[in-house]
Amino acid sequence: MRRNAIWAGKLLAVAAILVWSLAPIALILSSSFKPERDIFAFPPRFSFVPTLDHYAALWARWPDFFVALGNSFIVTVLATLIAVAASLCAGYAYSRFRNTWLEASAFGLIVVRLIPPIVCTLPLFPAANALGLQDTHLWLAVLYATFFVSLGTFVMRSFIDQIPRELDEAAAIDGAGRFATLFRIIAPVAAQGMLAVAVFVIVFAWNEFLFAFIFTSTRAKTAPLVLAEIVGNFDGVEWGVLFAAATVQLAPVLIFVWVMQKYLVAGLTAGATKG
Amino acid sequence: MNTNRRTLLTGAAALLAAPGLARAQARRLDILSHRVHQAVLTQGAAGDLTEPWRRSNGAELAWTTADIGPMQDRLLREASLPQTDFGVGYLLNSRATPQVGALLEPLDGLLQSDPIARYDDIAPGLRQAMQVGGRTIAIPVRHATNGLFYNAALLEERGITAPPASFEEFLDQCRRVSGRRGEGPPVVGLVMTAALASYPVIFARAFAGDFITEDFRLLPNRDAMVSGIAAIRGLFEANALPRTYATITNEDQVTWLLQGRAAFAILPFARHAQLNRPDQSRFAGRINAIEVPVSTTAPAGTRMATAVEFWSLSLPRNARDKALGWSFIREMSSPEVTLGSARNGNGPVRVSTYAEPAFAASTPLAAVEAAALSRARIPFPAFPEASRAEAIFVEEVQSAVLGRKTPAQAVADTASRVQPLLPT
Amino acid sequence: MRETLATRLALIAPTQGLVLVVLVLPAIYLLWLSLHTSSFGVGAVWVGFANYARILSDVYFWRALWNTAVIVLVVVHVELLLGLMMALLFAAGLPMQRLMLAIVLAPYAVSEVAAVVMWRYLFDPDVGHVAYVLQALGLPALDWAVSPTQGLVLVALLSVWLHLPFTFMILYAARLAVPLELYEAARIDGASGWQAFRRVTLPLLMPAILIAALFRLIFAFRLFSEVWLLTGGGPARSTEVVAVYLYLEAFRYNAFGNAAATGWLMVIGSLLIAAPYLWRLARERARDAA
Numbered sequence: 001m002r003r004n005a006i007w008a009g010k011l012l013a014v015a016a017i018l019v020w021s022l023a024p025i026a027l028i029l030s031s032s033f034k035p036e037r038d039i040f041a042f043p044p045r046f047s048f049v050p051t052l053d054h055y056a057a058l059w060a061r062w063p064d065f066f067v068a069l070g071n072s073f074i075v076t077v078l079a080t081l082i083a084v085a086a087s088l089c090a091g092y093a094y095s096r097f098r099n100t101w102l103e104a105s106a107f108g109l110i111v112v113r114l115i116p117p118i119v120c121t122l123p124l125f126p127a128a129n130a131l132g133l134q135d136t137h138l139w140l141a142v143l144y145a146t147f148f149v150s151l152g153t154f155v156m157r158s159f160i161d162q163i164p165r166e167l168d169e170a171a172a173i174d175g176a177g178r179f180a181t182l183f184r185i186i187a188p189v190a191a192q193g194m195l196a197v198a199v200f201v202i203v204f205a206w207n208e209f210l211f212a213f214i215f216t217s218t219r220a221k222t223a224p225l226v227l228a229e230i231v232g233n234f235d236g237v238e239w240g241v242l243f244a245a246a247t248v249q250l251a252p253v254l255i256f257v258w259v260m261q262k263y264l265v266a267g268l269t270a271g272a273t274k275g
Numbered sequence: 276m277n278t279n280r281r282t283l284l285t286g287a288a289a290l291l292a293a294p295g296l297a298r299a300q301a302r303r304l305d306i307l308s309h310r311v312h313q314a315v316l317t318q319g320a321a322g323d324l325t326e327p328w329r330r331s332n333g334a335e336l337a338w339t340t341a342d343i344g345p346m347q348d349r350l351l352r353e354a355s356l357p358q359t360d361f362g363v364g365y366l367l368n369s370r371a372t373p374q375v376g377a378l379l380e381p382l383d384g385l386l387q388s389d390p391i392a393r394y395d396d397i398a399p400g401l402r403q404a405m406q407v408g409g410r411t412i413a414i415p416v417r418h419a420t421n422g423l424f425y426n427a428a429l430l431e432e433r434g435i436t437a438p439p440a441s442f443e444e445f446l447d448q449c450r451r452v453s454g455r456r457g458e459g460p461p462v463v464g465l466v467m468t469a470a471l472a473s474y475p476v477i478f479a480r481a482f483a484g485d486f487i488t489e490d491f492r493l494l495p496n497r498d499a500m501v502s503g504i505a506a507i508r509g510l511f512e513a514n515a516l517p518r519t520y521a522t523i524t525n526e527d528q529v530t531w532l533l534q535g536r537a538a539f540a541i542l543p544f545a546r547h548a549q550l551n552r553p554d555q556s557r558f559a560g561r562i563n564a565i566e567v568p569v570s571t572t573a574p575a576g577t578r579m580a581t582a583v584e585f586w587s588l589s590l591p592r593n594a595r596d597k598a599l600g601w602s603f604i605r606e607m608s609s610p611e612v613t614l615g616s617a618r619n620g621n622g623p624v625r626v627s628t629y630a631e632p633a634f635a636a637s638t639p640l641a642a643v644e645a646a647a648l649s650r651a652r653i654p655f656p657a658f659p660e661a662s663r664a665e666a667i668f669v670e671e672v673q674s675a676v677l678g679r680k681t682p683a684q685a686v687a688d689t690a691s692r693v694q695p696l697l698p699t
Numbered sequence: 700m701r702e703t704l705a706t707r708l709a710l711i712a713p714t715q716g717l718v719l720v721v722l723v724l725p726a727i728y729l730l731w732l733s734l735h736t737s738s739f740g741v742g743a744v745w746v747g748f749a750n751y752a753r754i755l756s757d758v759y760f761w762r763a764l765w766n767t768a769v770i771v772l773v774v775v776h777v778e779l780l781l782g783l784m785m786a787l788l789f790a791a792g793l794p795m796q797r798l799m800l801a802i803v804l805a806p807y808a809v810s811e812v813a814a815v816v817m818w819r820y821l822f823d824p825d826v827g828h829v830a831y832v833l834q835a836l837g838l839p840a841l842d843w844a845v846s847p848t849q850g851l852v853l854v855a856l857l858s859v860w861l862h863l864p865f866t867f868m869i870l871y872a873a874r875l876a877v878p879l880e881l882y883e884a885a886r887i888d889g890a891s892g893w894q895a896f897r898r899v900t901l902p903l904l905m906p907a908i909l910i911a912a913l914f915r916l917i918f919a920f921r922l923f924s925e926v927w928l929l930t931g932g933g934p935a936r937s938t939e940v941v942a943v944y945l946y947l948e949a950f951r952y953n954a955f956g957n958a959a960a961t962g963w964l965m966v967i968g969s970l971l972i973a974a975p976y977l978w979r980l981a982r983e984r985a986r987d988a989a
Contacts, residue, residue, distance in 0.1 A: 013788055014799060020860070021802050024817040025809060027828075037557065040534060040826055041459075086713035093710035102707070105715060107981070110913065112722050114969045116921050119945060119962035120725040122732070122955055129356050146721040149714040151914060178706050207810035209924070214349075217339040217360070218305070225341075227812050229310060232342045232526060238555075239530075246813040253808040258801040265800070265872055348950050351739040374740035460825040470931065518824050519844035521934030536825070659738070662952050673935040677845055 028250065032243035039239050054240035058248070065226045065245055071137065072222040072249075075212075076205040078141035083148045083201045084194050090149065091156025091193075092182050096168065106157075109150040117147065121214050128215060137220045140212060144205040152197040159193030160186065195263040199256075206253045223249045302334040304599055307350050307364040310340040312417065312586065316607065319619030320637060328606040334599060343367065354378035354591040362600040366413045366589045368404055369665075371657045376407035380590040383411050385601050391608045396625045404653065405587050413587030414608050418622040419543035420583040420648045421477065422564040422640070424550065429462060429538040429558075438563070442481040442570040445539070446506055449515040452538040464515035466537035467507075468523045472665045473582040473654045474541060475672045478503030480580050483573040486668060487655040491697050494690050502570070504675050504682035511676050521673055532562060541567065544644040545622045564640055566647045583651035585624065660696035667692045726966075733959035743956075750960035759936055760944060760961075764968060767940040770851060771919040771972065774858050775912055781859070782866035782911070786874045787900070807864035815928035818857050843930070847937035850930045854938065857925045862918070866911050873907030874900065906983055913976045920969040941965055 031039050033050040058065060094106050124143075125134075133139035163186060171181040187194070209224040216222065227249055230242045257264075306313075317323045325336055339361070341349065350364040355378060366379070386394065391414065394402075401415035423445070425438050433452050439445035449464025456462060467474050476486045484499020494500055510516045517523055517537075529546060531537040533556045542550075544564055553559040567579045588604045590597055606612060610625060617623040617634050622644075628634050629645040638644070655661065668689050675685035733750055735743040754760050785803065793799050806814070821827050824841045833840065843849035877900065885895045923942035926932060932939035932947075945965065949958035 010788070010793060014793060014795075017785070017799065017803060021805050023828075024814065024821060024860070025805055027821065028809075028813060028817055036555065040820070082713075082717075086717060089710045089712075090714035093707055097707055102711070103984070105711065109714070109718060110917075110977070111970075112718050112726075113914075113917050114966045114973070115722050115726045116942065116945065116962050116965050117722070118921070118923065118942065119729060119949060119958055119965075120722060122949065122958065123725045123728045124721070125352060126356055129359075134360075142717065143721060146717040149717055153714055154910070178710070182710075203808055207808075209810070209812060213341065213345060217307075217349075218337050221339075224810050224812055227810065228342070229340065231812060231816060232524075242816065246810075246816065250809055250813060254805060257804050257808045261801050261804055262797070264804070264868065265875065344951065348953070351953070355739055374738065377740040469933065518840075518842065522819075522844045522930055660952075666947070666951070670933075670935045673933060677934055679935065 025250070025254075028243050028246050032240065032247045034240070036238075036240045039243070054238075054244035055248075057238065057241050058244045062226065062230065062241070062245065064221070065223065065230075065248075068221050068223040068226045069249070071216075071220050072206055072224075074137045075140045075144070075220065075222060076202055078137060079144035079205040080198050080201045082141060082145035083152055084198050086145065086149050087152030087156045087197050088187060088190065088194060089182065090153040091160055091190075092186060094153065094157045095160040096165070106153070109153060113150050118210060121211065125214060134215060135217045135219050140215055140220055140222070141205070143211050143215070144201065144208060148197065148201045148204065151200065155197050156190065156193050159190050163189055192263055195260065199260055199264050202256065203253055206249075302332065302596070302599060303337060304334055304362040304596070304603055305337045305339065305360050306603075307339050307346060307353065307361045309343055309346055309365065309586075312365055313338045313340055315417070315616045315619040315621035316612075321615035321618040324607075324612045324615045324619070328603060332599065332602060350589075350591070351375060351378060354593060356593060358593050358595065359591050360595070361591060362594050362596060363603055364589055364591060365416075365586045368401075368585050368587070368653055369655070369657050369661060371405060371407050371412060371587075372659050372661070373408045374659055375657075376410065376412045378592055379412045380592045380594070380597060381410035381412065382414065382590065382601075386411060389601060389605060391605050393610055393625075393627070394608075396610065396627050397608070398624055398626060398648070400652075401585050401587075401624055404585075404657075407657075413589035414604055415585050415587045415624045416608060416613075416621075417616075418583055418585040418624055418648065419545065420622060420644060420651050421473065421541050421567065421581045422544045422643065422647055423567045424532060424540045424542050424546070424562060424564045426532065426535065426538045426558055426562050428561040429535060432456070438565050439568055441568050442506075445568055446510065446515075449510055449539060450513050453513065453515040460536055461514075462535070463517050463531075463537050465510055465539045465541075466517055466523060466528050466531040467520070467541065468525050468528060469521045469673050469676070470523075470669060471525065471654075472668050473584070475500075475503060475507065475668070476654045477541060477567055477579075477582050478506055480569075480582075481506075481567065481573065482570045483577045487664070487693075487697070489652070489656050491656060491658070493694055493697060494686065497686055497690070499573075500686050500689075501682045502572070504672055504685060507672070508676045508678070508682060512678070516676075520676065533557065543622065544640050544647070545620055547638070547640050548620060564643065566643060578650050579647075580650050580652045581647050582654045583648065584653065585622075658698045664693045664696045667696075726963075729959040729962055732956055733963055735956050737955040738953045746956065750956045751964070754957060754960055754964065759939065760941075760964075762937070763939045763941045763944040766847075766851060766938060767920060767922065767942075767968075768972065770855050770858070770922060770940065771916060774855050774862075774919050774922075775915050777855070777859055778863050778866040778915060779870075779908060779912060781863060782870045783904075783908070785863075785867050786871040787896075789871055790874045803867060804864045806860050807862070809861070811861065811924040811928065814857065814861055815924065818853075818860075819929060822853060845934060847934075850934075850938040854922070854925045854929055857929065858919065858922060861925075862915065866915055869907055869911040870904065873904050877903050906980075909976055909980050909983065913973060913980065916973050916976065917969060920965065920972065941968065 032054055033052070034048045035051050035053070038045050038048045094102060128134045128139055167185055167189070168181055171185045176184065207224055209228060212222040212225055216225070227245055230238070230245055316325055329336065340346070347367055347370050350366065353359040353361050353364070397415055401418065405411060405413045405415060423438070429452055430448065435448055435451065439448050453462060453464045472486060479485055479500045482499035482502045484496035484503060486500070487493055488495055507516070511520055528540045528542060529550065532540045532550055535557050547562070547564060550556055550562045551559045556562065567581050569577050569579050588607065590600045590604070594600055610627065613623050613625045614628050614631055614634060617628050618637050623629070623634070629641055635641045655665065671685040671689045674680050675682045680688070732743065734745060734747055736746050736750070737743040789796065789800065822829050822841055822843065824830050824844070830841055841849065843853045881899050882895060885899050890898065921942050922940055923946065926938060926940050926943050927946070930938045932943045941961070945958055945961040948954045948961055
């Protein structure tokens with residue numbers, strides 16, 4: 001009897017989670033295939049004749065959306081590489097070396113996150129221009145990476161904490177220097193932690209709007225910017241096209257998270273799954 | 276293995292960090308604008324109007340477009356740098372303060388040496404507004420003049436056969452049209468955004484009042500403003516305005532009309548074509564526009580001075596190739612391109628355009644628009660704290676409409692809060 | 700292996716370097732700027748603490764601060780609670796676990812722009828699905844564009860929706876890291892489910908809970924898009940939060956001195972709110988190191 005109750009409770013929880021997580025996303029997806037008139041029909045229409053018109057219109061009328069997707073991709077990849085590399089190095093150092101100054105600087109990494117990034121754009125904009133970095137993929141990637149090195153360092157530290165020091169010592173005996181140890185021995189073992197950090201950065205970089213807006217104009221314009229333009233379209237919002245664009249922008253990261261979820265959790269579990 | 280990877284990464288980083296590497300050999304003009312500016316110059320009935328200029332100058336155009344607020348902010352930001360990549364930028368009239376003027380290249384010299392064809396043809400009021408600190412800082416190229424759009428079909432359903440002739444009739448029709456109609460969302464009389472000062476200003480002007488006059492007098496006729504705000508509040512309380520009034524955006528207004536959720540909206544006349552497009556509108560062919568009517572209580576002979584906003588092309592003072600930029604501005608302000616962009620859906624700033632048969636043919640509202648434009652005024656003049664003043668005014672209006680204070684109190688508070696912000 | 704200072708510095712240099720250039724140096728500049736007035740086309744003019752005085756005597760700032768604090772505390776604790784419950788649920792085993800996990804993480808992948816568009820539609824009082832359901836159930840209509848409380852609730856709801864996966868991940872991972880033997884031992888000792896939770900799960904999860912709470916607090920304090928895109932801070936600025944206040948100063952009124960001052964007040968504000976968690980965290984790390 002009690003087992004049935006628990007089972008029913010779990011089913012209810014599953015249903016609640018499904019509705020909670022998926023309803024808005026399902027709505028975006030389905031609206032992208034609905035004829036324009038039906039999108040805001042009231043009472044809400046669940047059955048409709050699907051159409052690819054919005055996707056066709058998106059392709060025809062907003063070509064810069066797809067260019068922007070490419071830019072998003074470049075920036076995301078770069079940001080991830082920088083963030084993961086920096087977090088790996090720092091996480092390793094904080095894990096292996098203990099000393100008060102080091103601990104303080106680690107703590108500082110958290111404290112520094114209290115500074116609201118939005119206001120940092122005031123001096124960063126002229127600075128980026130002076131350095132010739134305005135509207136470059138690299139600058140955006142550097143900014144995005146910075147926002148995650150704090151969290152990334154802590155994730156990598158707790159992950160590497162779980163890796164026995166014997167590994168380091170064995171490598172040292174074999175004559176490897178610190179950096180070689182890090183990249184050849186530790187990194188492969190810490191891969192899952194690195195993946196976890198990567199997922200955080202990827203999701204953020206792919207969806208970020210404010211900094212992309214301030215620091216790009218034509219060459220490095222990312223997808224969320226175009227999405228916002230479609231929303232704020234002067235000539236009246238084309239809702240079908242908007243939902244199609246939102247779906248296209250959403251899909252890669254959604255699929256990525258889906259595929260990576262196993263590694264993500266394992267990465268955060270600080271290596272507990274490894275024997 | 277390590278060294279190779281490192282070299283590759285460094286090389287890639289260097290490549291991505293060097294912006295000038297990939298630039299083409301042709302001259303290039305970077306334009307900072309709203310998407311609509313690019314649209315009216317490159318798409319529509321008259322096609323790509325920039326093509327002749329591009330060919331004869333061997334130049335290519337790179338458009339950076341964004342929402343109004345962010346885009347203006349970006350322009351000012353770029354103009355404040357030692358040097359900017361942008362060649363020209365669009366400036367909204369409300370931003371033309373002396374401080375901003377200092378960031379833009381004065382154009383009087385260029386107007387002398389390399390004049391714009393029939394410069395006097397551009398509406399004098401607009402040209403004058405772009406004279407800041409004794410210098411011409413930008414050339415007007417687009418206006419958006421507000422009219423009263425109505426859905427004839429929705430009005431007829433409630434037995435209204437003609438659009439309102441007076442402001443009181445307009446308010447009354449809004450009320451009569453509102454309500455549920457069987458299935459489907461409720462219909463409201465008027466859909467209006469609460470975020471812009473233009474709308475309460477129009478309401479006040481219907482009673483012969485105003486917010487800030489062009490010579491910086493604040494609330495010259497307080498009773499008129501109180502009446503205007505009270506009218507908005509009355510509509511809200513009668514459910515003739517959306518319940519979500521405080522969060523309706525500028526773009527929502529168009530959407531609501533298209534979907535038949537509202538019978539009236541105050542929008543720029545140029546929207547007419549889009550509101551009647553069969554693939555977007557449920558009421559194609561039934562949406563029309565008139566000038567916003569005035570109140571019967573206004574002094575006799577009062578005509579509506581509807582709110583008009585306009586855009587102008589400017590040269591940042593720190594732009595690299597000003598000659599190229601000016602050449603572009605000259606061309607885009609020419610009578611031919613003005614007519615062409617008007618056919619593409621732009622609000623033309625030249626008086627003569629309205630007389631052109633080609634324009635009148637494609638724009639049924641041409642006559643109405645011309646009449647409204649001749650009497651139109653900007654919602655409020657440009658001055659350094661204008662944004663703050665507008666925000667205060669908008670906030671007070673919202674408080675009054677939502678019933679948190681009386682319209683009289685809102686006007687009094689607006690007066691006391693905005694007065695210190697006005698230029699002395 | 701001798702540890703050279705150079706090696707240690709080189710290892711933490713990328714991270715600290717990024718943070719220095721992008722956050723610390725600008726913050727120092729902003730401290731300077733907050734003591735001046737500055738705008739486009741106008742040079743910086745020294746005003747001492749006038750900006751701070753003006754902001755701290757501004758009723759709207761305090762209201763924004765209040766709104767922010769309320770949202771932050773509600774959001775963080777709701778997420779911790781829900782995240783913990785979900786973590787325990789998943790740890791206990793669910794049907795189609797892999798699929799469910801992916802579904803739980805899905806909202807995190809959605810951009811704010813897209814999410815807000817959908818949310819505004821779902822909760823539209825006239826045509827939204829939620830309104831439809833409420834109407835069908837005979838419940839009172841949504842009024843979040845009029846009532847500030849409802850507006851803030853909606854903002855909090857959206858924020859939770861977007862960020863619950865993040866909190867959940869951290870808690871779930873920590874939960875998985877708890878060795879099964881401990882639960883076995885507890886069961887053998889005759890502990891009930893609740894006691895096992897209190898004696899085994901909670902203490903071991905505490906560091907993760909603190910980290911999750913801390914990061915979530917810091918992010919939530921800066922909450923911007925949800926408010927800006929849903930209510931715009933309205934009606935009549937009643938749902939404004941500190942980040943919106945700052946945005947208006949910086950990007951609409953172009954009052955850079957004020958914006959810088961607001962930024963630093965935000966640092967102090969979030970430090971005060973985060974202090975208890977930071978303190979606890981420091982104690983835990985000290986205890987670990989000992």
